[in-house]
Each structure stands twice: as C-alpha cells, then as structure tokens.
Amino acid sequence: MEFSYEVKDSYAEVKADGRLNMVSAPKLREFVTDVIAGGSSRIVVNLENTAFMDSSGLGALIGCLKAARQAGGDLRIAGVQPQVKMVLELTSMDRVLTAYASAEEAFSND
Amino acid sequence: MPSMPEPRRAVVIEDDPDIRGLLVRILVKQGFEVTQAEAGLPGVEEVRRAKPDLVTLDLNLPDLDGLEVCKLLREFSDAFIVMLTARADELNKLTGLDNGADDYISKPFSPRELQSRINALFRRRQPSAVDTAVASELERATEVQLSLLPQEDVRVDGYDVAGVFRPSRSVGGDFYDWYRTPEGLHLTFADAMGKGMGAALIAATVRAVMRSTGQRQDLDSAFASASKTIAADLDSSNSFVTLFHARLDAASGVVSYVDAGHGLALHITAEGLAHRLPSGGPPVGAWAGSAWPQSAIVLSPGDSLVVVSDGVLDVFDSVEQFTEAVLAAGHGQVSAQSACDAIMALAPAETAEDDVTVVVVGRLPEPAAA
Numbered sequence: 481m482e483f484s485y486e487v488k489d490s491y492a493e494v495k496a497d498g499r500l501n502m503v504s505a506p507k508l509r510e511f512v513t514d515v516i517a518g519g520s521s522r523i524v525v526n527l528e529n530t531a532f533m534d535s536s537g538l539g540a541l542i543g544c545l546k547a548a549r550q551a552g553g554d555l556r557i558a559g560v561q562p563q564v565k566m567v568l569e570l571t572s573m574d575r576v577l578t579a580y581a582s583a584e585e586a587f588s589n590d
Numbered sequence: 591m592p593s594m595p596e597p598r599r600a601v602v603i604e605d606d607p608d609i610r611g612l613l614v615r616i617l618v619k620q621g622f623e624v625t626q627a628e629a630g631l632p633g634v635e636e637v638r639r640a641k642p643d644l645v646t647l648d649l650n651l652p653d654l655d656g657l658e659v660c661k662l663l664r665e666f667s668d669a670f671i672v673m674l675t676a677r678a679d680e681l682n683k684l685t686g687l688d689n690g691a692d693d694y695i696s697k698p699f700s701p702r703e704l705q706s707r708i709n710a711l712f713r714r715r716q717p718s719a720v721d722t723a724v725a726s727e728l729e730r731a732t733e734v735q736l737s738l739l740p741q742e743d744v745r746v747d748g749y750d751v752a753g754v755f756r757p758s759r760s761v762g763g764d765f766y767d768w769y770r771t772p773e774g775l776h777l778t779f780a781d782a783m784g785k786g787m788g789a790a791l792i793a794a795t796v797r798a799v800m801r802s803t804g805q806r807q808d809l810d811s812a813f814a815s816a817s818k819t820i821a822a823d824l825d826s827s828n829s830f831v832t833l834f835h836a837r838l839d840a841a842s843g844v845v846s847y848v849d850a851g852h853g854l855a856l857h858i859t860a861e862g863l864a865h866r867l868p869s870g871g872p873p874v875g876a877w878a879g880s881a882w883p884q885s886a887i888v889l890s891p892g893d894s895l896v897v898v899s900d901g902v903l904d905v906f907d908s909v910e911q912f913t914e915a916v917l918a919a920g921h922g923q924v925s926a927q928s929a930c931d932a933i934m935a936l937a938p939a940e941t942a943e944d945d946v947t948v949v950v951v952g953r954l955p956e957p958a959a960a
Contacts, residue, residue, distance in 0.1 A: 502785055534944075535783040535832075535900075542876055543828055566909055570853035570900075571832060572869045576877050 483511045491587045492520035497529035500537030500564075508537070512544040512555075521553025524586040528559030533567055541577060556586040598712075599642040602626040603633030603659065604674070605652050609697070613646055616701045620708065630654030631795070631823060634662050638791065642669050644708065647691070649675040649684075653819075657689055658798055664690035665734045665794050666787070670711045674699070727787055731761040734790040735945075738765040738797050746775050746840050752926035753949040754934050756901075762945035763789030763831070764899050767797050769804070774840035776804055779852065779897045779949055782831045783873070795823055796831050796874075809837055810884050813848045817874045817882070824875030832873045834897055836951075843889040843953055848882045850874045854903060856916055860892025860955065864917040866909065894929070894952035896920050901944035902937045926950040 481498035492515050496508055512523060525541065527533075533541075541557065548555040558580045560568070568574040580586040600622040604610040610626055617624045625640050627633035630651040637645055645663060649656035660671055673691045675681060681696050693707050735757055744751050753766050763782025768775055778800045782792035799819050806812035813835060824830060834855055836847035849855065851873030857865045871882040889895060898916055906912040916933055923929035930948045937946045 535781070535830075536785075539783050539828065539830060539876075542830070562908070570869060570903075570909065571851035571876070572853070572872050573851070573876065576872060 481507065483508065485511070485515050487520055488583075491522040491524050491583075493524045493526055493583045495526045495529065498531070500527075500530050500533040500540065502534065502536040505536040505540035508540045509543050513547055516547055516551050516553070521548050521551035522587055523548050523553065523555045524580075524583045525555065525557050526559050526583045527557055527561065527564055530564055531561060533564045535567075538567060538571065538573060542573070545577060554587075556580055558583045558586050597621065597623045598644065599623045599625075599640055600644040600646070601633065601637050601640055601642045601669075602646050603628075603630065603636075603651070603656075604646065604648045605629060605650075606648070609648075609674075612701075613704075616704055617644070617646075617708075620705060628652075630656070630659040630662075631799075631819065633659060634795070635823065635826075637663055637667050637669065641667070644711070645669050645671045647671055647673050649673055649680065654798065654802060658802070660690045662794055662798055665737055666730070666791055670708075672704075672707065672711070728759075728761055731787040731790040732757050734787070734794055735761060735763075735765060738767065738790075738793055740766070740768050744768050744770055744775060746770065746838070748840060748954055749775075749838070750926040750952040750954060751775065751950070752930045754927075754930040754947070756934060756939065756942070756946045758785075758901070758943060758945050760785045760943070761787070761790055762899075762901065763793045764901070764945035764947040765793045765797060766897075766947055766949050767800065768949075769801075771804070771837070774838035775951070777834075777836045777838070777897075777949065777951065779834040779836075779855075779899075779947070780831050781852070781899055781945075781947075783829045788827065788829070792824065792827070792829055792831055796820055796833065799823075800833075800835060809835075809846050809848065813882060813884070817850065817880075821875045821878075830873040830875035832869075836895070836897075838889075838951060843891075843893070844886055845889060845895055845951070846884055846886045848884050850880075850882050851876065852897075853909075854900060854912075855895065855897045856913060856920075857887045857889075858894050858896055858917060858921055860890060862917070862921050864913050864921075866913050889951070889953040891953055892955040894920070894926070894950055896929070896933065897949045898933060899945060899947040901942055901946035902933065902948070904942070904944060905937045920950065926952045 481504035545555040767778045782789040803812040803816040832851040834852040849869040853869040855867040919932040920929040
C-alpha cells in the first residue's frame with residue numbers, strides 16, 4: 481500500500497492506494513498521525529484506489545478518526561469503493577465514518 | 591561476563607487489600623518481581639502483560655469466579671497458579687478437579703507454608719527452550735481459539751442446532767459459544783479484529799464476559815453490561831470485536847438478539863426466503879458511546895437462523911450475492927449440520943484467508959397431523 485498527502489486550503493488529503501489490511505493498517509495509522517502532528521487535523525482519507533479493507537484496516541481508520549478529533553479536527557473519507565462500503569455498512573461504522581463522493585466535498589460545508 | 595539471571599515475576603490477584611499486601615511482601619522476599627490486580631479481568635490483563643512465572647489467585651473475586659479466571663489464564667499462560675480460598679471445606683473439592691491450578695492454599699495461611707509450596711513448585715519446573723515460543727505461537731493461538739468452542743452439542747426440543755469452525759492458518763478471531771437455558775438457548779457469535787494470538791485472546795475474554803452475563807434476565811441490560819466490560823478491556827489494545835448475541839425462547843420461537851457490527855445473520859424461512867438481519871450498531875470497542883438496540887425475529891416451524899462469519903463473505907462481491915448463496919446452500923438441507931457444512935463449503939479451504947464459522951439454529955417442521 482502506498483501513502484501520500486497533500487495539504488489543501490482547509491484540509492489535508494491523504495491517499496491510501498492498495499489493500500488496507502493487517503500489514504498496511506499500522507502504516508496508515510502512523511502516516512495520518514504524522515500528518516496530524518504536522519498541524520493538519522482536518523483530514524480527508526481518499527479511498528478511491530483502496531480496493532480492499534479488512535477489520536484491521538477499519539480499526540486503523542477508526543484510530544485515525546479518534547486522533548483527528550483529539551486534535552480538534554475531524555477525519556472524513558471519500559471515494560469509497562464497493563468492498564469498503566460493504567464493510568462500513570455491515571459494521572454500522574458508516575454512521576461514524578462519514579463518506580463523501582470526493583475529497584473536495586468532504587469539508588465543503590464547513 | 592556472567593549474565594544476570596532473569597528475575598522471576600509474580601502476579602497477585604486478590605481483592606482484599608491486606609492479604610494482597612501480605613502476599614506481595616512474601617513474594618518480594620522470595621526474590622520475585624511482583625505486580626498486582628484487585629479483580630479477575632484486570633488480573634488476566636496483568637498476566638498477559640507481565641508474563642509472570644507465578645500467579646496467586648483468590649477464588650472469590652468481585653467480577654469473575656477464580657476458577658473462570660484460572661481457565662482464562664491457562665489459555666495463554668503456563669505460569670504456576672496457586673489458588674487461595676477462605677473456605678477450608680472448598681479445598682478438598684478443588685484439589686479433586688483439574689482446574690488448571692498447580693496448588694491450593696486455604697486462608698489463613700502462614701508465610702512459611704506459602705514459601706515452601708512455591709519452592710516445591712519451582713523445583714518441579716521443566717527446563718523450556720526459548721526459541722520454540724515464537725515458533726509455536728500460532729499453534730497456541732489456534733489452540734486457544736479451539737478451546738473457546740462449545741465442547742458438546744446442544745439439544746433443544748423442537749430444534750436442530752449445529753456449528754462449524756475452520757481456523758485459518760494465520761488465526762483470525764472467530765468463535766461461537768452456546769448453552770442451554772430454561773427457556774431455550776443462548777448463542778454468542780464473535781469475530782475479534784486482527785489475527786494471531788492477540789485476536790484469540792480478545793475472543794477468550796469476550797467469551798468469558800458474555801457467559802458471565804448470561805444470568806441476567808434482561809437482554810438489553812446484559813448486553814450493555816457485557817459490552818462495557820469488553821470495551822474497557824479493548825481500549826488499551828485499540829481493537830474491537832463484532833458480536834452477535836441471541837437468546838432463543840424455544841416455545842414461542844422468538845429469537846431476541848443484539849448485533850454489534852456483525853451484520854451477517856440470516857433468517858431463512860421454511861418457504862425459502864432469506865432476510866438478512868442488519869447490525870444494530872458498531873462493533874464493541876470501536877466507538878465510545880455506542881448503543882445497540884435489541885431486535886427480534888420469530889422462527890416458525892421449518893425456519894432457521896443462520897449466522898456466518900466474514901470469512902464466507904470474502905468470497906463474494908456483494909452482500910446480496912452472499913445472501914443468495916447462503917440461502918441456496920443452507921435451505922432444504924436434512925439437518926443443521928449438513929446446512930453448516932454446505933455453507934462452509936462456499937469458502938474453499940485452499941483459498942480462504944480468514945477463519946470460517948457457521949452456526950445454524952433450525953426449528954423443526956411440525957409433524958404432519960395424524
């Protein structure tokens with residue numbers, strides 16, 4: 481899995497490309513924590529190239545969300561693909577992790 | 591240069607502060623590094639963390655029964671366990687059973703008696719190879735996981751109940767548990783996040799906690815209390831567990847259930863329709879402040895409740911496809927066991943990366959009127 485990020489006007493966009501599983505989940509966590517520590521607490525995780533997410537991957541997203549809120553910001557997800565959407569719905573975590581069609585829309589209303 | 595021998599470690603699990611203090615003093619005097627816990631679940635955590643050589647365990651703890659704690663510890667620790675009981679008459683009963691404890695001492699005890707018992711235990715200790723620990727971890731995790739499954743079939747008049755479990759090589763955190771109640775049956779079906787020993791140990795805790803709340807009449811309060819305990823336990827490990835817990839009232843066919851983030855239970859009717867039961871809230875431990883509403887279905891004669899783990903879901907592209915396939919495999923089978931086997935076969939062993947678990951609770955069709 482590859483990570484990259486870009487700081488935009490009102491948020492930082494993190495891209496996580498590949499499979500978000502037990503191996504990559506701790507790395508995503510570390511990556512996002514570093515971005516937050518760097519001063520951006522409003523995070524959009526762009527999942528348009530994340531084809532697969534398992535329970536460890538979900539755990540990492542939850543951990544990142546907690547970290548962002550802790551820092552006074554928020555974490556939102558965008559570009560969610562079918563398998564990831566399915567995991568979010570089955571686990572009812574779609575009520576907590578708000579999904580947006582694109583990274584631009586995620587923080588457009590606030 | 592001679593290497594320092596590693597200090598021996600001990601954990602004292604005891605709710606009475608005076609006795610706890612005394613035990614700590616005795617053990618420190620014997621050269622142990624000692625940590626302590628005042629209840630069962632924190633004690634299990636402490637043993638998991640400290641990896642001690644010796645545990646002293648009080649039989650009467652505020653949260654869990656000492657025997658239950660002992661069983662939990664045995665699932666991952668090979669420390670010597672010395673159980674302490676205030677009742678001398680319990681001693682005979684205990685020593686006759688294989689509880690996993692190495693020795694028993696009744697209170698009040700003399701410090702010298704405790705010391706000599708402990709010395710005797712350590713003289714018996716077999717030398718152990720250090721390197722095998724890592725190599726055998728997965729094997730042990732599998733053992734832990736298998737030990738969580740019901741050891742016996744459960745029989746409920748008018749019903750046919752079966753479960754199957756196939757561990758993956760990497761050991762997921764699946765397990766199921768069931769037991770009879772006066773009304774019918776309690777069923778727990780869970781999947782801990784992640785893989786390996788960590789997931790297996792979380793599963794072990796969840797099983798114990800769910801069992802300990804089985805006495806409560808009210809499902810809502812039982813689940814609320816259990817989830818609170820589990821979440822507190824999971825907080826430090828940043829983990830969570832999906833949990834489906836159901837109670838069957840055999841006479842009416844009513845299945846009351848709470849689904850925390852599982853979402854893969856199906857109600858399959860006698861006519862061959864499948865209704866998936868959506869989860870009522872996030873997995874336990876995933877998000878603080880979550881609540882899980884109780885729901886219910888009614889099993890009519892010929893209906894079944896089918897609970898499947900995500901190891902089967904992984905084979906399909908969508909929940910809809912999964913539901914159809916489970917229905918096709920499970921409906922019209924001659925027994926709950928054959929339905930379980932057919933559903934498990936949907937995830938071929940060669941390709942499955944995760945554990946596969948299936949439980950079927952079928953209400954038998956009513957015999958044709960004579």
